Amino acid sequence: MSRLFYFVRHGQTYFNLRLQLQGRCDSPLTPLGIQQAEKSAKVLSGQFFDCAFASPAGRVRETADILLKNRQVKLTYLEDLQEPNFGIMEGRQVEDQDLMQKCFGSLDFEQAGGEGKEELRLRTEKVFQEILSQTKKNDRILIVSHGIMSMAFMSYILKLDMLAYRQACLDEGRVFMPNAGILIFQEDHGKVSLIQKPCEAKDLCLPKKDKTIDIFYVRHGQTLFNLRHQVQGRSDAPLTDLGIEQAIQAQQALKNKQFSKAYVSYAKRAVDTAKIVLAGHDTEISIEKNLQEMNFGDLEGRLVDEAILKELYACHQNQENFLNHQGENLGAVKTRWQSILEKVYFENQDGDQVLFVGHGTMYAIMVAYLLKTDRLGLEAYCKQRGQQYSYNGGIARFQLNKDGIHLVQLMQDPKTYLHE
Known part of the structure; x- marks a missing residue:
């Protein structure tokens, strides 16, 4: 069998609420963000996790604590699961919409003084290999991280066409990766494939298989x-x-x-x-x-x-x-x-x-x-x-x-x- 990955974004934060950009900056979860994380925890309660990996950012730590409450699962914090550095856009409500759209659309924040596209790609591939090295086949793995990092995983690990994915999201009227949203993919002998595109907890259906x-x-x-x-x-x-x-x-x-x-x-x-x-x-x-x-x-x-x-x-x-x-x-x-x-x-x-x-x-x-x-x-x-x-x-x-x-x-x- 293959490794199965559950990638969960952190719940809503106060910067999210105020539309302030939040990469390496941090802010705590709002009451709604806590509720979002609790809903994802409830939906995932029937799933077993062998181990968990998370960004060290405070908003992710809060979310991971909720997801893993009452579970005896080893949680490892990895620096490379952090959100990209957004440069001059950090912590701001960006007025230069063209700059923001260019950066987020290409996953390249170098022109804003932040992390470049190639640097992000290498970091994403590196952290995925690190997770693989610390796990084994058949493991069920929880990853708790950020919105842009979910896009990086989809682009550089799953090799998805992100322009087509973004357009599909716009056409369907949904966000790319909702707060506390869940992305599921699997790895089998080096091949990585999508199981569930990012969605809110309420839209995720994970019925238990009937077996004895x-x-x-x-x-x-x-x-x-x-x-x-x-x-x-x-x-x-x-x-x-x-x-x-x-x-x-x-x-x-x-x-x-x-x-x-x-x-x-x-x-x-x-x-x-x-x-x-x-x-x-x-x-x-x-x-x-x-x-x-x-x-x-x-x-x-x-x-x-x-x-x-x-x-x-x-x-x-x-x-x-x-x-x-x-x-x-x-x-x-x-x-x-x-x-x-x-x-x-x-x-x-x-x-x-x-x-x-x-x-x-x-x-x-x-x-x-x-x-x-x-x-x-x-x-x-x-x-x-x-x-x-x-x-x-x-x-x-x-x-x-x-x-x-x-x-x-x-x-x-x-x-x-x-x-x-």
């Missing part, structure tokens, strides 16, 4: 901390001999599955389990921060005696809230779950099977949510069925489609799963 993806969730094998009954969230401990055997059993149970990709927690116990489970598979492994176990804060590594057990249950009963222990709460974990599910949906095709290798509490929170109960309710639900809610090396199944994630099978220990 099977998720096989494996909990890591037993660790030294599991054996010793120590709290183990973000803390880590090596697999025991039994833990390795459990992972081997999971591998046997899943050996005939064809996984398009594996998503694995950062924790070494999860990575080691995944390597065993995937023995004999030629499957790409993606190490995922969002699949880490819940952060239990200052309870991490503690021996689960009567007092610690009581405290753990109190936190579980309080909607998985470990904030008083400098850990996470339920909302943070659900946000991480949602982020990884969005990524899986957009990275895989209809009918694909994917492997998750993660942790007990992360699994329990998702299943409890799907069963409309809580962690303790899940334990009681499973106990009534003569099973535990989670097993080291255990396997559960989910299905993911455009409507969300659905539970197919509760976690079973690997031996039971193998013989079914």
Whole structure:
């Protein structure tokens, strides 16, 4: 698959409102500009971004913050994504309309004492190559920048006929690149093509494709901390001999599955389990921060005696809230779950099977949510069925489609799963 780029212009600023030219000069977003950015964020909320790049200008930073709110996406500021220097026109309401039209029409501001056409072309090509060097195939990439820079990308990267494009905009009565407007293009083996010409958020239609993806969730094998009954969230401990055997059993149970990709927690116990489970598979492994176990804060590594057990249950009963222990709460974990599910949906095709290798509490929170109960309710639900809610090396199944994630099978220990 190809890289997919979403280029978003900043929202309206006070200079935009007063018709003052704004290249390297800057002004903050107006209330309308904030609303425009929020509308674009809402329209793009169903799209997954692997990474984001932005101009360092304040108006772009404001816009990028709105677009990436509640997303765990790395944002890199690149100087070469800045708007051109408009020279003597900077910050002014230009009276010399001929000069302004010549400069903007040719993307050449040298005659106004600013950035020349060739300089802009080289800078645009350079920054695009820099973005390509920092990304990989299949990535979904957000770029937040400026109006003239969008024109530069269309002219020098997409190789569009800008005179024809401008005339089409005039004929259709629309602006070249609206504030908070969205441009979409893709790159595939060096070829760049237009997907969506610049438009306002209200005119962008991005329906989710209807597809179903099977998720096989494996909990890591037993660790030294599991054996010793120590709290183990973000803390880590090596697999025991039994833990390795459990992972081997999971591998046997899943050996005939064809996984398009594996998503694995950062924790070494999860990575080691995944390597065993995937023995004999030629499957790409993606190490995922969002699949880490819940952060239990200052309870991490503690021996689960009567007092610690009581405290753990109190936190579980309080909607998985470990904030008083400098850990996470339920909302943070659900946000991480949602982020990884969005990524899986957009990275895989209809009918694909994917492997998750993660942790007990992360699994329990998702299943409890799907069963409309809580962690303790899940334990009681499973106990009534003569099973535990989670097993080291255990396997559960989910299905993911455009409507969300659905539970197919509760976690079973690997031996039971193998013989079914």
